[in-house]
Structure formats: structure tokens, C-alpha cells
Amino acid sequence: MSEYWNPKTELLPREDLRALQLAKLRLLVEWAQARSPHYRRTLAGIRPEQLRTWADIDRIPFLTREEWMRSQEEHPPYGELPVVGPDAAIRVHTTSGTSGRTPLRALDSRKDWAWAAEMWCYALWAAGVRAHDVGYVAFGYGSFIGFWGLHNGLERIGALTVPGGAQTTPNRVKQIVDFGATVVASTPTYALRLAAEAEATGVDLRGGPVRTVILSGEPVVAETKAIIEERWGARAHDTAGMTEISTVFMFEPTGRPGGSHIIEDHFIEQVIDPETGREVGYGERGERVCTSFGRSTTPLLRYRTADVVVKVPSRSARTFDLYEGGILGRVDDMKLVRGTNVYPSAIEAVVRGFDGIEEFQVRIERRGDRDEIVLCVEPVPTMGDEPWGRLADDLGRELADAHEGLRFHVERAATETLPRFELKAKRLTDLRPAPTTRSV
Structure with a gap:
């Protein structure tokens, strides 16, 4: 055949x-x-x-x-x-x-x-x-x-x-x-x-x-x-x-x-x-x-x-x-964070390289006059504090290496608190205020 x-x-x-x-x-x-x-x-x-x-x-x-x-x-x-x-x-x-x-x-x-x-x-x-x-x-x-x-x-x-x-x-x-x-x-x-x-x-x-x-x-x-x-x-x-x-x-x-x-x-x-x-x-x-x-x-x-x-x-x-x-990826998915291009697919490629992660979300926000990017991770329920600490350190290091040294804040989410998806997943949220235009 x-x-x-x-x-x-x-x-x-x-x-x-x-x-x-x-x-x-x-x-x-x-x-x-x-x-x-x-x-x-x-x-x-x-x-x-x-x-x-x-x-x-x-x-x-x-x-x-x-x-x-x-x-x-x-x-x-x-x-x-x-x-x-x-x-x-x-x-x-x-x-x-x-x-x-x-x-x-x-x-x-x-x-x-x-x-x-x-x-x-x-x-x-x-x-x-x-x-x-x-x-x-x-x-x-x-x-x-x-x-x-x-x-x-x-x-x-x-x-x-x-x-x-x-x-x-x-x-x-x-x-x-x-x-x-x-x-x-x-x-x-x-x-x-x-x-x-x-x-x-x-x-x-x-x-x-x-x-x-x-x-x-x-x-x-x-x-x-x-x-x-x-x-x-x-x-x-x-x-x-x-x-x-x-x-x-x-x-x-x-x-x-x-x-x-x-x-x-x-x-x-x-x-x-x-x-x-x-x-x-x-x-x-x-x-x-x-x-x-x-x-x-x-x-x-x-x-x-x-x-x-x-x-x-x-x-x-x-x-x-x-x-x-x-x-x-998508042309319109790219985010600029402190001069670095960030794509959701590039983040996922790093995250999926680690065992013990149930789900994750990415959040970009303005803290004072500085943009910050946060990776919120929901690990498997059985993961203790010490393994989690190592995982968070390793994740932060590999994400920075993949993004020209950009620092990611890695946070732990409680079990079953991050959204699950049946259709298209939406894992990146940009909370920064919209840029304002000034009339001349």
C-alpha cells in the first residue's frame, strides 16, 4: 500500500x-x-x-x-x-x-x-x-x-x-x-x-x-x-x-x-x-x-x-x-522585556526539559520603573521543598541562558491552582500598562 x-x-x-x-x-x-x-x-x-x-x-x-x-x-x-x-x-x-x-x-x-x-x-x-x-x-x-x-x-x-x-x-x-x-x-x-x-x-x-x-x-x-x-x-x-x-x-x-x-x-x-x-x-x-x-x-x-x-x-x-x-511561534506573540525578545514557545522549550512540572504560567508586569517576568510553576504534589528549590534554581538559570541573561522570577503555585486547557492554551499574560501617546 x-x-x-x-x-x-x-x-x-x-x-x-x-x-x-x-x-x-x-x-x-x-x-x-x-x-x-x-x-x-x-x-x-x-x-x-x-x-x-x-x-x-x-x-x-x-x-x-x-x-x-x-x-x-x-x-x-x-x-x-x-x-x-x-x-x-x-x-x-x-x-x-x-x-x-x-x-x-x-x-x-x-x-x-x-x-x-x-x-x-x-x-x-x-x-x-x-x-x-x-x-x-x-x-x-x-x-x-x-x-x-x-x-x-x-x-x-x-x-x-x-x-x-x-x-x-x-x-x-x-x-x-x-x-x-x-x-x-x-x-x-x-x-x-x-x-x-x-x-x-x-x-x-x-x-x-x-x-x-x-x-x-x-x-x-x-x-x-x-x-x-x-x-x-x-x-x-x-x-x-x-x-x-x-x-x-x-x-x-x-x-x-x-x-x-x-x-x-x-x-x-x-x-x-x-x-x-x-x-x-x-x-x-x-x-x-x-x-x-x-x-x-x-x-x-x-x-x-x-x-x-x-x-x-x-x-x-x-x-x-x-x-x-x-x-x-507567532509574530504577534513576541514580547520585549528589558530589550530582550521573549517567545512563549522558547519558554516552553526550556520548561518541558524538566521533570516534575504539572503546569506553568508566565506573567510580565511592571515593578516600579522596571519590567519583570515571572514563571509560575505548579510542580507535582509530592515534590518537597528541597527538590523544589533545586528545580527553581535550575529553571531560572536555563531560562536566563536562553534569553540573553534575562532574569526570570520562578515562583511555586499550589497544587491544582493553575488553569488547565482543552483547546488552545494561554500561558502568557502581559500585565504591563499600555503605552501612552503624547500629543505634540
Whole structure:
């Protein structure tokens, strides 16, 4: 049985793949110009036949989240991006809203949703999921797009699919065991929580049938992924998706850790310098910009995702480019503390390297005229004062080493006092007063 879901395109020579992308781009521009009020304005003066080379893509302006949100506010509830109204759609999904901002709303037709399931099939098949598997989806099934597409992708492959919505964490662990799940899907944070619940109730996940854990919803640092694999006794696969793009857009090849292939027959993925907007080369860190060919109801052309990535060439027969390490973080997650750039993913990479930590939170605050950063750690309940003291010292030292000497205040939290998360975790809070502007 082939390891490729679509070998015809996954093995295309690069020059043929690029030609396919440009042909699809011309069709997409023509479609969006003719039907979307937003693109009728922003693509004015651009003719599809002008898009002959990769450099010609720069003729197309970027689309930002702020533009999309403003369009929704001015033309509620869906804005001017969609090519049809809700009467021609069968689904609406929203962003999670964890940032406190108004969720984006995206419409999908029946064709769009079938395409979304197809994208998940690329990912699931590459992860080794087959028709004989039992998939458990540990997800709340609300309006947030989350794992809806994965559910449909599992069914499309032929796997028995168990929806784990409206369940407590103990009940989900019980269902995973009772149904003999071989594949479990959740956010990275919730995979750790499920593992902790299993251990607390005497469930041996390592000796059970689960062999694949599908992770999505958050950037996954290597240290967290290694812990998940150790606690589950299974291979963890990092995927990613966005409500704006519709479900998944990249996946990890089985047995080849370290990178996630872009599904390039269905997307154009560019990496730009977030300051200049210019495309960067292989191996350079930058911001993802996505053009999606599969979503016809809400077209997406050069969407600035704010995801931080590094693109590298393929290292296997599959010719699709890779994102080294998957999503590395978010451009808008970076905080400046006393002249040092601080990313939540970099903090997590250090914290996850230590045993005995149940949960953690990061707090940035102003003390007098000085910014301070606090790491609040909830250790395992059995940890005594002396081991805790050593852990706090070691954590502080390694965090400083990873952040140009910036001092972190490490504090202990009482057992079960820090928040637990089922969907996207929010572990960094900036309590500093907003900067004031002075009129001149």
C-alpha cells in the first residue's frame, strides 16, 4: 500500500509542481475578481494572464486579519470576502477567540468542506492512519473549526471515528480505553492532560493500543512532543490549520521527524520578512503567507498568518517543501522585556526539559520603573521543598541562558491552582500598562 495519499502530485518534479500552482493561481484570481466584493477592489488592474512566474505573485496585495475583521464589522456578519451569501453555504466556522478578539467567521460550501476533509487525508495517511484504525477525537465540537475536518478525514479514510465531545477528561480517558482507540487527536496541551489523568487513575496508555497521536491547535516544541510520545507510548504528529485557511495545510512524514510538508498542490506558501514584506529564502525565519486553492466560498489570496516558520527543501521522494520544526511561534506573540525578545514557545522549550512540572504560567508586569517576568510553576504534589528549590534554581538559570541573561522570577503555585486547557492554551499574560501617546 502506498505511503502517499496522492502520489501523482506528491511526487511531481518541482518545475511541474510550480507550473500547477501558477495555473491554479490564475484560476483563483479570475474567480475571486468576478465574485468577491473585496477582491473586486483589491485585485483591480491585475489580469490573471499576468501571473506567469513566481515573482508575479507579488502583484497580489497581502490580506491581513485586521482587514478581514474590519470587513465583517462594516458588513456583518460575514464581510465582503465570500463570493456568495449564507444561503449558498452549508457551514460556518469561527476562530477560537482565545486572544480576546472578535472571532473571524468563514463560510463553506459542500465542495469546500469535502476539500477540507481531503486535506486532512493527506495528513492522516502520511501519519500511517488506515481504514482498520479507531480514531478518538478529544474535541468539544463547537463553532471553532478545530478538529471538525479531521473527523471527516478519518471517516473518508474509512476509520471508525469516535466523537469525544461533551465529555469530562476522565470520561474521555475511559472512552479511549473502552473503544480501543488506536489514533487520538487533541491539542498538545490536552494530550498531556489526558496522559496525566490516565496515570492518576491507573490507566496504562503506554501498554494500550494507541499508536498515533495527532496534534493541532498550538505550536508544538520538540520537548513537548517528546514528552507526549513518552507518556502515550505512541508517535505524535504535528499538524496545523486555521479557520481562515480551512483545516490542515501541512503534515509530518512518517519516520522522518523534524519537518512538516506543505501540501503544495493545494496551497502556495510564502515566507516573508514581517517588517519589509519581502520573501525570504530557504533556511530563513519569517512569517507564513498562505494562498489556498480549495476554498471557493471564501477565497484566500496571500493571507498573512502571523505564524513564524522556516522553509527548507524536501529531504525525501515527496517533493513538497518542508517547514522545519513546524510552526515555531507567532509574530504577534513576541514580547520585549528589558530589550530582550521573549517567545512563549522558547519558554516552553526550556520548561518541558524538566521533570516534575504539572503546569506553568508566565506573567510580565511592571515593578516600579522596571519590567519583570515571572514563571509560575505548579510542580507535582509530592515534590518537597528541597527538590523544589533545586528545580527553581535550575529553571531560572536555563531560562536566563536562553534569553540573553534575562532574569526570570520562578515562583511555586499550589497544587491544582493553575488553569488547565482543552483547546488552545494561554500561558502568557502581559500585565504591563499600555503605552501612552503624547500629543505634540
